[in-house]
């Protein structure tokens with residue numbers, strides 16, 4: 119039946135939506151339902167609407183369907199709450215792909231498309247190409263340094279303007295990927311996934327990731343043929359592009375012959391872990407996709423598995439709170455690993471944030487496509503930042519950008535860092551202390 123009313127590849131399947139018993143246990147976990155209280159902005163409403171289309175009750179072309187599916191953050195909090203194991207995120211992603219395919223099969227109206235055309239263009243033609251992304255980032259960085267960003271970003275949609283204004287000062291630094299390949303030898307062979315946004319905007323977090331893994335005995339490899347994880351393409355309903363990117367990453371990492379694949383971006387890591395599902399029908403790749411996905415770990419989880427060495431000293435005592443990336447928490451199941459790492463850094467006082475894994479509104483391209491809801495969620499998130507917080511630690515570049523925008527607007531003076539950067543800084547301060555001791559000993563001779 120579903121095939122008839124969802125006529126394109128990757129149709130939501132009956133065995134995926136039928137287990138929904140309409141119990142409503144997912145409702146309170148859903149950030150969009152929390153904001154609006156509307157059934158159609160809840161997980162149950164979305165699943166039931168997909169079932170209604172599959173049964174021919176609601177047409178695929180219904181604008182209500184597109185709106186219902188695209189207002190979802192794809193944060194997956196509902197899956198954790200659902201007692202029936204409904205794969206809600208996957209159903210919604212497949213439903214979006216049907217909506218997009220249906221729209222693309224018809225003459226294009228200029229307005230009213232589910233995914234803003236500029237955003238879709240950027241997801242398809244910029245994000246997967248590091249050089250193009252870097253050029254765009256350099257352009258924005260140059261404008262930022264010349265204090266021209268505000269003027270030139272005025273014609274952009276509000277979501278892009280906010281994102282541009284949140285870009286980290288003093289500009290967009292980059293540690294070139296080849297330099298990262300310097301590594302330890304003989305330890306756990308660890309492939310580091312760079313991520314396109316992380317590498318271009320926050321590449322110092324990638325460098326920190328390589329350093330902390332190496333310091334804990336890993337042999338680090340950074341395959342140069344890796345590319346974008348494909349998460350943004352899936353969010354935008356472009357599953358074919360996501361699969362093409364997945365195949366490239368699988369080839370790159372399996373050729374590198376690593377034991378594990380470390381990522382420091384929850385959104386990317388969740389996508390990498392789902393390659394087995396994305397490629398389940400691809401006879402040439404499904405086994406390799408399973409092997410690849412089984413190797414993926416968030417860097418915090420990996421460090422715990424490796425029994426990482428807690429640093430002995432602290433660079434600066436401070437109050438830190440942790441904003442959990444929803445994909446890192448709900449899909450990668452990182453649990454308390456990032457907070458446990460922070461708690462083992464001497465001098466840090468970790469104050470836990472209420473409902474830390476509730477989506478901050480970044481959600482891939484959501485803050486570009488749905489800036490009003492994204493801002494409402496960010497405001498709520500910022501109100502949950504404990505008093506006295508000096509640094510918000512996070513584990514995903516999308517959350518990081520959203521937090522930067524948030525602190526600029528609502529909590530001036532609070533900084534935002536990646537968990538692994540804070541750990542790296544602590545190790546570095548040990549080394550400089552050791553250097554000082556040696557210098558004093560030299561002088562005393």
Ligand code: SF4
Pocket residue numbers: 137138139140141142143144145161162165199200201202203204206
């Ligand atoms: S919790 Fe699961 S079974 Fe219950 S309404 Fe939500 S999706 Fe359906």
Ligand code: SF4
Pocket residue numbers: 147148149150151159160161164189190191192193194195196197206207
């Ligand atoms: S993925 Fe997030 S926003 Fe979407 S239905 Fe589930 S809880 Fe709600």
